[in-house]
Amino acid sequence: MAEVLVYVDHVDGAVRKPTLELLTLARRIGEPVAVHLGAGVDTAAPVLAEHGAVKVLAADAPEFADYLVAPKVDALQAAYDAVSPVAVLVASSAEGKEIAARLAVRIGSGIITDAIDLEAGDEGPIATQSVFAAAFTTKSRVTKGAPVITVKPNAAAVEAAPAAGAVEQLAVTVADSSKGTKIVSRTPRESSGRPELTEAAIVVSGGRGVNGAENFPIIEGLADSLGAAVGASRAAVDAGWYPHTNQVGQTGKSVSPQLYIAAGISGAIQHRAGMQTSKTIVAINKDAEAPIFDLVDYGVVGDLFQVVPQLTEEVTSRKG
């Protein structure tokens, strides 16, 4: 059966959820072969096998951590040459998209980014994308070479599908030309202990109406009562109230959770682009005319400083 390369996104062998979703999608097209770069393959391999990887190609080299992107492209290209897959799937992170794009140029393949679904087709895999701030849904395919497709988080369910998943070492030579951009230092982000924004089932976001960094704990409190991730609108991020890594919208993350709660967010196009594919949308805003109310399943016109704490308390007591 045809093989599909799946590039593994992980932190020291802890496989991130979008990679497991890629394995689900890969199995619709062929047999998933995982490519694991860096440390931790012993931890990752059993997880990858459990979710359908027939084989895990592994390589570790200091260059992967010392230089930006290009050495990983060298390695993924080596895996491509070794396997001759029918498609290459990569998670749609900033780095994932860059790796995929450079690989596509090298192997002479077309590339589709930010797919939200993937199915087998007569002329190769068909990718669904959400475009123009989610106003349109398109179906596209790659017409030249083995398709390189990057896929957004939450595109598919994680499914157990045990396969062999034997680890094979992948021989990689990092070219000198791939050592152009040195990573001089790396400062890890402190974990908030909350779910990853793009992967969370529930997201609670605050905007201009939160009116100051000192008020964001109100948003965090509601998020914690629901086990949700915290997001912020561009207005709140630009004002310096919350970190850019939590920004939801066109220039931040795009999220598609089961439930999205927007507090003090008017719903400008910038923001809608990042959240309007959410399954259920709820908003709290003082302004009854705010465009966010056009999107909601349930909305409360009111002061978020009254409504949100009351909601948090109610959630907490019901969960009791």
Add this chain to the structure above:
Amino acid sequence: MSLRIVVCVKYVPDATGDRHFAEDLTTDRDAVDGLLSELDEYAVEQALQIADGVDDAEITVLTVGPEDAKDALRKALSMGADKAVHVEDDDLHGTDALGTSLVLTKAIEKIGYDLVVCGMASTDGTMGILPAILAERLGVPQVTLLSEVGVADGKVTGRRDGDTASEQLEAALPAVVSVTDQSGEARYPSFKGIMAAKKKPVESWDLEDLDLEAGEVGLAGAWTAVQDATERPARTAGTVVKDEGEGGKQLAEFLAGQKFI
């Protein structure tokens, strides 16, 4: 130090307009007014700041697009760029990201460069892959998604803020850089800048000028094909209540009904 900077910009349909697809499933560029992609303003701004820091810098702003795309170049020139190159050819209609990157690469090489500066993504296609592809095609370092950037002693340095870590990067010139919307507010063109821009040179090149064949670009030369585009149905109107003191509880009731609590 002399420094030749090329800033790649895109002319895009206004995101606040009602964007659609044309019949051939390419982006409809007629129905909605176009403008310089907001995210490219940050690239122009950082190029201007980098140029301020060196003795002898020249900024060329480059775009690939239809006739109207000149508006985007004018805006960048009025912000302070020195000259502009517009690659325009009927055969470019429907070109995909890989094709566009090929055209840009040829044009950048023809202009001559020490530093290429791009925005983080376009506001229409939003792929965000072009800077990395330019680095690959030009065979120079990729220093992308920077929220801080500087050039000194023949090197470009910058900070890349990722999800799990913030990285400090360094590369020797020539290099390709992309900057995020966190890199610093873009300036508004001054009246003087707008007047000066009218006299700045804008060159027009076609495919022949870049030794490219029609078949390498355009809709027919694209390596991806959109088969189908459907307008997303408007969300059905939900319930909106006014808070009379019980808004939080009512909301909790709704969430419980939907099994979120």
